[in-house]
Amino acid sequence: MTLSNLTLATAAGDHRALTLTLFGVFVLATLGITVWAGRQTRDAADFYAGGRGFTGFQNGLAISGDYMSAASFLGIAGVIALFGYDGFLYSVGFLVAWLVALLLIAEPLRNSGRYTMADVLAFRMRQRPVRTAAGISTIVVSVFYLLAQMIGAGSLVALLLGIEGDAAKRWTIVGVGALMVLYVVVGGMKGTTWVQIVKAVLLIAGAALMTVLVLAKYDFDPSSLLGAAAHASGKGDAFLAPGLKYGATGTSELDFVSLGLALVLGTAGLPHILVRFYTVPTAKAARKSVFWAIGIIGVFYLMTLALGFGAAALVGPRTIKASNAAGNTAAPLLAQQLGGGAGSTGGAVLLAVISAVAFATILAVVAGLTLASSASFAHDIYANVIRRGRAGEREEIGSAKLAAVAIGAIAILLSIFADRLNAAAVVALAFAVAASANLPTLLYSLFWKRFTTAGAVSSVYAGLVSSVLLVVFSTVVSGTPTSLLPHTDFHWFPLENPGLVSIPIGFLAGWIGTLLSKQSADPAKYAELEVRSLTGLGAH
Amino acid sequence: MDHPHQQPGSPPDGIVTATEPLELERPDEDPEFLVLRAGFRSFAFPVTVGFLLWYLLYVLLSCYARAFMATTLFGHVNVALVLGLLQFASTFAIAAWYARYAELRLDPSASLLRERYGRPGLVTPRGAGE
Numbered sequence: 001m002t003l004s005n006l007t008l009a010t011a012a013g014d015h016r017a018l019t020l021t022l023f024g025v026f027v028l029a030t031l032g033i034t035v036w037a038g039r040q041t042r043d044a045a046d047f048y049a050g051g052r053g054f055t056g057f058q059n060g061l062a063i064s065g066d067y068m069s070a071a072s073f074l075g076i077a078g079v080i081a082l083f084g085y086d087g088f089l090y091s092v093g094f095l096v097a098w099l100v101a102l103l104l105i106a107e108p109l110r111n112s113g114r115y116t117m118a119d120v121l122a123f124r125m126r127q128r129p130v131r132t133a134a135g136i137s138t139i140v141v142s143v144f145y146l147l148a149q150m151i152g153a154g155s156l157v158a159l160l161l162g163i164e165g166d167a168a169k170r171w172t173i174v175g176v177g178a179l180m181v182l183y184v185v186v187g188g189m190k191g192t193t194w195v196q197i198v199k200a201v202l203l204i205a206g207a208a209l210m211t212v213l214v215l216a217k218y219d220f221d222p223s224s225l226l227g228a229a230a231h232a233s234g235k236g237d238a239f240l241a242p243g244l245k246y247g248a249t250g251t252s253e254l255d256f257v258s259l260g261l262a263l264v265l266g267t268a269g270l271p272h273i274l275v276r277f278y279t280v281p282t283a284k285a286a287r288k289s290v291f292w293a294i295g296i297i298g299v300f301y302l303m304t305l306a307l308g309f310g311a312a313a314l315v316g317p318r319t320i321k322a323s324n325a326a327g328n329t330a331a332p333l334l335a336q337q338l339g340g341g342a343g344s345t346g347g348a349v350l351l352a353v354i355s356a357v358a359f360a361t362i363l364a365v366v367a368g369l370t371l372a373s374s375a376s377f378a379h380d381i382y383a384n385v386i387r388r389g390r391a392g393e394r395e396e397i398g399s400a401k402l403a404a405v406a407i408g409a410i411a412i413l414l415s416i417f418a419d420r421l422n423a424a425a426v427v428a429l430a431f432a433v434a435a436s437a438n439l440p441t442l443l444y445s446l447f448w449k450r451f452t453t454a455g456a457v458s459s460v461y462a463g464l465v466s467s468v469l470l471v472v473f474s475t476v477v478s479g480t481p482t483s484l485l486p487h488t489d490f491h492w493f494p495l496e497n498p499g500l501v502s503i504p505i506g507f508l509a510g511w512i513g514t515l516l517s518k519q520s521a522d523p524a525k526y527a528e529l530e531v532r533s534l535t536g537l538g539a540h
Numbered sequence: 541m542d543h544p545h546q547q548p549g550s551p552p553d554g555i556v557t558a559t560e561p562l563e564l565e566r567p568d569e570d571p572e573f574l575v576l577r578a579g580f581r582s583f584a585f586p587v588t589v590g591f592l593l594w595y596l597l598y599v600l601l602s603c604y605a606r607a608f609m610a611t612t613l614f615g616h617v618n619v620a621l622v623l624g625l626l627q628f629a630s631t632f633a634i635a636a637w638y639a640r641y642a643e644l645r646l647d648p649s650a651s652l653l654r655e656r657y658g659r660p661g662l663v664t665p666r667g668a669g670e
Binding site (some may be wrong): 085088089091093094095098099102103104222224226227230237238240241242243246253254256257260264283287288290291294295296299302303307316426504527528531532534535536537540 | 561566567573575576577580581583587588590591592595596598599602604606610612614615616617618620623624628631632634635636638639642645647649650653654655657658665
């Protein structure tokens with residue numbers, strides 16, 4: 001323990017200046033892009049949808065950038081390094097989820113919406129109740145997701161830059177928050193998309209470099225890498241099979257099924273992913289962007305497998321745990337080891353590069369989240385609910401920029417007070433809320449002729465409230481030493497992830513709400529939505 | 541709360557809808573549209589059910605059949621790893637399959653319907669090619 005702390009501290013001194021320099025270069029370059037994009041941003045389509053001028057491949061990269069958050073890069077590599085195979089289960093769920101988006105959501109959404117998820121939900125419903133509900137759930141999902149990234153940023157900076165103490169952590173969170181608001185307010189969707197593209201390329205290049213270096217140590221024989229990882233883990237072949245993290249009890253097994261369900265159904269309901277489909281000119285380009293995203297994200301997750309097992313084999317679980325109990329620093333530690341080990345110049349350089357990439361990742365993802373939630377506030381709640389459609393475009397964009405500042409401030413405040421929370425649990429909660437509140441309504445709106453306003457509103461609120469409440473009464477919030485409130489215990493829900501219960505509630509509520517509604521659905525409006533969503537007639 | 545007397549197609553509550561209303565001569569009854577819809581649904585729905593069941597099988601095996609998953613196949617490669625990689629492979633394959641299917645079976649119908657019913661200026665100005 002003492003020895004590894006010492007190792008990390010020595011390394012921290014070597015690479016700190018280099019990490020700061022590289023990260024500074026990234027920030028300056030992306031700010032340049034943002035200012036350039038800001039000059040080209042004139043109307044609402046530019047601000048919300050990047051002028052709809054990106055190609056399928058560019059948007060595929062940007063989607064990958066939005067999706068490969070710090071939780072994916074650092075979190076999954078860390079879980080694999082510590083728990084072996086069980087970390088891979090996350091990757092599988094995160095990837096398979098994209099087929100839901102590809103087959104059912106991306107093209108109809110692009111064809112029938114304009115700027116936000118609520119555009120599609122409200123198409124054949126009464127605007128104000130549906131837009132209010134969709135706007136609230138968009139903001140709730142995004143703020144949970146934001147929270148996870150900001151908490152991650154705070155703990156990472158302490159570990160990677162060797163800065164200790166709460167003050168430094170808080171200033172980092174404030175700095176990250178201020179930068180993300182700047183990206184969004186100045187650059188809009190065009191700036192944010194280019195930031196995602198740059199970040200995705202950097203992240204993939206960094207991960208590919210490390211993967212090749214890891215495999216080279218084992219003569220490019222994955223089986224011997226696995227063998228070395230299993231040996232170093234001290235758990236033998238059990239390390240390569242499921243069960244180390246989720247196999248302890250019947251409840252934890254059920255918790256994993258719940259998590260799996262939330263992962264596979266959550267992606268297609270994440271607002272910051274959905275708005276990406278509006279940045280391309282046609283549904284065909286939206287399809288191509290998901291196609292590319294699946295390829296890029298899939299290859300990336302395969303690389304995290306090599307990184308996780310590589311970290312287990314080359315760094316070892318004891319050193320990783322000593323540095324960060326959750327394993328979040330496994331990938332940077334592996335980089336240091338691959339460069340020549342602690343104290344070597346090569347180790348310091350590679351550690352600095354990977355740390356800077358990790359910061360870039362966090363910054364880009366939080367910018368995407370802030371944009372999606374402020375767009376929904378401005379377009380759905382402000383322009384359509386509060387101003388009842390009488391706000392001009394300039395006024396609407398102005399309110400989006402104010403909302404970005406407000407949401408940034410809320411996220412900064414929450415992250416400062418909630419830095420006890422486990423970042424991975426918060427991300428999984430965001431997926432569960434998205435799968436419970438957004439996906440059922442989206443699917444019903446697009447594919448069920450009889451779906452009504454009452455059904456849409458009940459589905460969103462029931463999914464939202466049940467998923468959030470179940471988390472409040474789970475061990476995430478109280479009852480265990482790792483909970484948000486470790487000294488009290490009011491938990492009664494046994495699972496950490498609410499998906500297994502709240503997703504069916506979301507679907508059921510939409511169905512029951514429709515059956516009970518006084519007003520029946522308008523078949524002509526549904527026919528129009530079907531024509532629009534399948535052909536692209538009248539698309540923006 | 542409810543407004544039963546609204547004209548179909550008019551924005552409820554006097555609020556601007558997401559998109560301008562279309563004035564179409566019932567493209568939803570066009571045989572070409574019915575072919576397009578059937579082509580989309582007959583692919584997307586069964587394939588979605590299929591890959592969700594395949595994923596669920598993988599999750600349940602990982603939880604409740606761990607001895608089977610831990611069976612070594614060769615070297616240090618076990619059933620669990622191969623099944624996980626097969627999930628990746630099936631995801632890539634379904635994405636490619638759908639991309640090809642949509643290009644051959646859905647896109648021609650969709651662009652034909654856009655030409656038949658689209659008013660100039662309503663169809664996305666950057667063209668439907670990309």
